Amino acid sequence: MIKDNIVPDNCEETCSQTIIHKDIIQLVSEHMSDDISLDNMAELFKLFGDRTRIRILHALNQSEMCVCDLAYLLGMTQSAISHQLRLLKQAKLVKNRKEGKIVYYSLADRHVMQIFVQAFDHVKE
Amino acid sequence: MIKDNIVPDNCEETCSQTIIHKDIIQLVSEHMSDDISLDNMAELFKLFGDRTRIRILHALNQSEMCVCDLAYLLGMTQSAISHQLRLLKQAKLVKNRKEGKIVYYSLADRHVMQIFVQAFDHVKE
DNA sequence: ATAACATTTGAATATTTGCTCATATATTAT
């Protein structure tokens, strides 16, 4: 789908922003993904972009775990862990099952961990 | 490499945190990556986890661009774009070349965009 | 019933972070 020209012919006069390369802007804007997709990506990456959450996900990639085991493993309060698990669950990155008073969390989507693994390779240079 | 037991035998007495499954904690802790790697990953994802930066990266994936063209394309001030480009450059996600007074930015590492693409697939469900 | 325990949740706090605004730097044009 080709977008309409986003760069008006008279933009030098009407736009506050300076434009140097009309042609490049026009070309790139035609291939820009819609904002919603990019926003969703940013939201996904935002969840990965936290030390606590990434350690939780990495741990759950090894084994299903309950909240207080995670808290002990990561050296954090159970409340802090619970708050983060809620965010991860909202994003459907983890799921849980209840067994008596204990709640076990696990990864909801193996596919997501592929992103994780690929980033891990990159970080190791 | 097998780590030493991180769960002391007498932990129920000495630890403030309750431990329910010693065996699982021991197992998972043996396979936890070192904190520095996970921290580096979190830092990388943090950079991806912002609407502006992800749009910049997506645009630069189409074509090298200068600062003020990016500003126009994304509808933001040149200063805001410049600040974000600085962060992306620090992380070696983008590089730049100078031609007169114009600075052209481009992706520094095609490999990084693989992470981007994989996440994009996931977001589209 | 009551007590103990695992977890959740809301409010408060502290930190981080993205943008704006003003200014500085660097290059080109006159």
Added chain:
DNA sequence: ATAATATATGAGCAAATATTCAAATGTTAT
């Protein structure tokens, strides 16, 4: 030289976010 332009940068502000603390919920044991 001076002016104009492209970019960079520092300070300040507002919004977002992670954790703590206290209290609520739900389950099991006595």
